Amino acid sequence: MKRLGLALVVALFLIVIAGIYVSRSGAxxxxxxxxxxxxxxxxxxxxxxxxxxxxxxxxxxxxxxxLDCHEGTQSKEPEDVKEEAKLVQYAEKKAEIRWVRLYRVPGHSFFSHRRHVVLAKLECKTCHGEIEASDVPPRRPAQPIVMDWCVSCHRKEKISTDCNGCHR
Ligand code: HEC
Ligand code: HEC
Ligand code: HEC
Ligand code: HEC
Ligand code: HEC
Structure with missing residues (x-):
C-alpha cells in the first residue's frame, strides 16, 4: 500500500513537471x-x-x-478537405478566425514594415525565414524579436541606433 502511494505521488509530480514544460515551450x-x-x-x-x-x-x-477561393473545395486529400470545410463553418457562424501572432514588438518599441521592406528593400525571409516553403504552420518565430537583433543589423548597415528611433 505504502509503495503504491509513493508511486502515485511520483507519477503526479512527473505529470505536473511535464505540464509546466509544455506550457513554457510556448509553441x-x-x-x-x-x-x-x-x-x-x-x-x-x-x-x-x-x-x-x-x-x-x-x-x-x-x-x-x-473565401475568395474557398467557396468551393480546392484540395483533394480527405484531411485537407476537412480542414478547408472549417472555413465554411466560420462563414456560417459569421465568425473571424483568431490567428495567433508569433511576431510582435512590445508597446514601448516601434517597428515599421514600410521602412524595412520598401525603403531598406529587405526581403521578408531576412526576418521571417522561408515561410513560403513551409508545409506546416510555424510554431515559433524564425527569429526571436529581441533588441540585440535589431541593433546589430542597424550597426552593420550603418543605420541609427539612437534609442529614440525605436523607443518613441
Ligand atoms: C488565391 C486563392 C486562395 C486563397 C486566397 C486562399 N486559398 Fe487556401 N487553397 C487554395 C488552393 C488552390 C488550395 C489547394 C492547394 C493544394 O492542394 O495544393 C488551398 C488549400 C487550402 C487548405 C487545405 C490544404 C492544405 O494544404 O492545408 C486550407 C486549410 C486552406 N487552403 C486555407 C486557407 C485559408 C485559411 C485562407 C485565407 C487566409 C486561404 N486558404 C486562402 C487557394 C486559396
Ligand atoms: C492566402 C493567404 C496568405 C498568403 C498568400 C501569405 N500568407 Fe502569411 N499568413 C497567412 C495566415 C492565415 C497567417 C496566420 C496563420 C499562421 O501563422 O500560420 C499568416 C502568417 C504569416 C506570418 C506570421 C505572422 C505572425 O506574427 O504570426 C508571416 C511572417 C507571414 N505570414 C509571411 C508571409 C510571406 C512572407 C508571404 C509571401 C511569401 C505570405 N505570408 C503569404 C496567410 C497568407
Ligand atoms: C527587418 C525585419 C522584417 C522584415 C524584412 C519583414 N518583417 Fe514582418 N515583422 C517583423 C517584426 C519585427 C514584426 C512584429 C511587428 C510588430 O509587432 O509591430 C513583424 C510582423 C509581421 C506580421 C504579423 C502581422 C502584422 O500585422 O504585423 C506579418 C504577417 C509579417 N510581419 C509579414 C511580413 C511580410 C509579408 C514581409 C515581406 C513583405 C515582412 N513581414 C518583412 C519584421 C520584419
Ligand atoms: C533598432 C531598434 C532599437 C534601438 C536603437 C534601441 N532599442 Fe531598446 N528595444 C528594442 C526592441 C525591439 C525591444 C523589445 C524586445 C526586447 O525586449 O529585446 C527593446 C527593449 C528595450 C528595453 C526593455 C528590455 C526588457 O528586458 O524589457 C529597454 C530598457 C531598452 N530597449 C532600452 C534601450 C536603450 C537605452 C537604447 C539606446 C541605447 C535602445 N533601447 C535602443 C529596439 C531598439
Ligand atoms: C536585417 C537588417 C535590419 C533589422 C533586423 C532591423 N532593421 Fe531597422 N532598419 C534597417 C535599415 C536598412 C533601415 C533604414 C531604412 C531607410 O532607408 O529608411 C532601418 C530603419 C529603421 C528605423 C528608422 C530609423 C530612423 O532613425 O529613422 C527604425 C525605427 C527601425 N529600423 C527599427 C527596427 C526595429 C525595432 C527592429 C527590430 C524589431 C529592426 N529595425 C530590425 C535594417 C534592419
Missing amino acids: ARQPLRFIHKAHAKEAKCRACHPYYEKQASAGLPRLADC
Whole structure:
C-alpha cells in the first residue's frame, strides 16, 4: 500500500513537471491549419498581408480573403478537405478566425514594415525565414524579436541606433 502511494505521488509530480514544460515551450497552435506552401503559387504575400508597403504593420488576412477561393473545395486529400470545410463553418457562424501572432514588438518599441521592406528593400525571409516553403504552420518565430537583433543589423548597415528611433 505504502509503495503504491509513493508511486502515485511520483507519477503526479512527473505529470505536473511535464505540464509546466509544455506550457513554457510556448509553441503557438493556430485555430486552423493554414499552410503557406500550399498557397505560394496561387497568391502573393500582399494578397493576405496587405499593408506592408504603406504602413507599419503587415496585416493578417480576414475570412473574406480566404473565401475568395474557398467557396468551393480546392484540395483533394480527405484531411485537407476537412480542414478547408472549417472555413465554411466560420462563414456560417459569421465568425473571424483568431490567428495567433508569433511576431510582435512590445508597446514601448516601434517597428515599421514600410521602412524595412520598401525603403531598406529587405526581403521578408531576412526576418521571417522561408515561410513560403513551409508545409506546416510555424510554431515559433524564425527569429526571436529581441533588441540585440535589431541593433546589430542597424550597426552593420550603418543605420541609427539612437534609442529614440525605436523607443518613441
Ligand atoms: C492566402 C493567404 C496568405 C498568403 C498568400 C501569405 N500568407 Fe502569411 N499568413 C497567412 C495566415 C492565415 C497567417 C496566420 C496563420 C499562421 O501563422 O500560420 C499568416 C502568417 C504569416 C506570418 C506570421 C505572422 C505572425 O506574427 O504570426 C508571416 C511572417 C507571414 N505570414 C509571411 C508571409 C510571406 C512572407 C508571404 C509571401 C511569401 C505570405 N505570408 C503569404 C496567410 C497568407
Ligand atoms: C488565391 C486563392 C486562395 C486563397 C486566397 C486562399 N486559398 Fe487556401 N487553397 C487554395 C488552393 C488552390 C488550395 C489547394 C492547394 C493544394 O492542394 O495544393 C488551398 C488549400 C487550402 C487548405 C487545405 C490544404 C492544405 O494544404 O492545408 C486550407 C486549410 C486552406 N487552403 C486555407 C486557407 C485559408 C485559411 C485562407 C485565407 C487566409 C486561404 N486558404 C486562402 C487557394 C486559396
Ligand atoms: C527587418 C525585419 C522584417 C522584415 C524584412 C519583414 N518583417 Fe514582418 N515583422 C517583423 C517584426 C519585427 C514584426 C512584429 C511587428 C510588430 O509587432 O509591430 C513583424 C510582423 C509581421 C506580421 C504579423 C502581422 C502584422 O500585422 O504585423 C506579418 C504577417 C509579417 N510581419 C509579414 C511580413 C511580410 C509579408 C514581409 C515581406 C513583405 C515582412 N513581414 C518583412 C519584421 C520584419
Ligand atoms: C533598432 C531598434 C532599437 C534601438 C536603437 C534601441 N532599442 Fe531598446 N528595444 C528594442 C526592441 C525591439 C525591444 C523589445 C524586445 C526586447 O525586449 O529585446 C527593446 C527593449 C528595450 C528595453 C526593455 C528590455 C526588457 O528586458 O524589457 C529597454 C530598457 C531598452 N530597449 C532600452 C534601450 C536603450 C537605452 C537604447 C539606446 C541605447 C535602445 N533601447 C535602443 C529596439 C531598439
Ligand atoms: C536585417 C537588417 C535590419 C533589422 C533586423 C532591423 N532593421 Fe531597422 N532598419 C534597417 C535599415 C536598412 C533601415 C533604414 C531604412 C531607410 O532607408 O529608411 C532601418 C530603419 C529603421 C528605423 C528608422 C530609423 C530612423 O532613425 O529613422 C527604425 C525605427 C527601425 N529600423 C527599427 C527596427 C526595429 C525595432 C527592429 C527590430 C524589431 C529592426 N529595425 C530590425 C535594417 C534592419
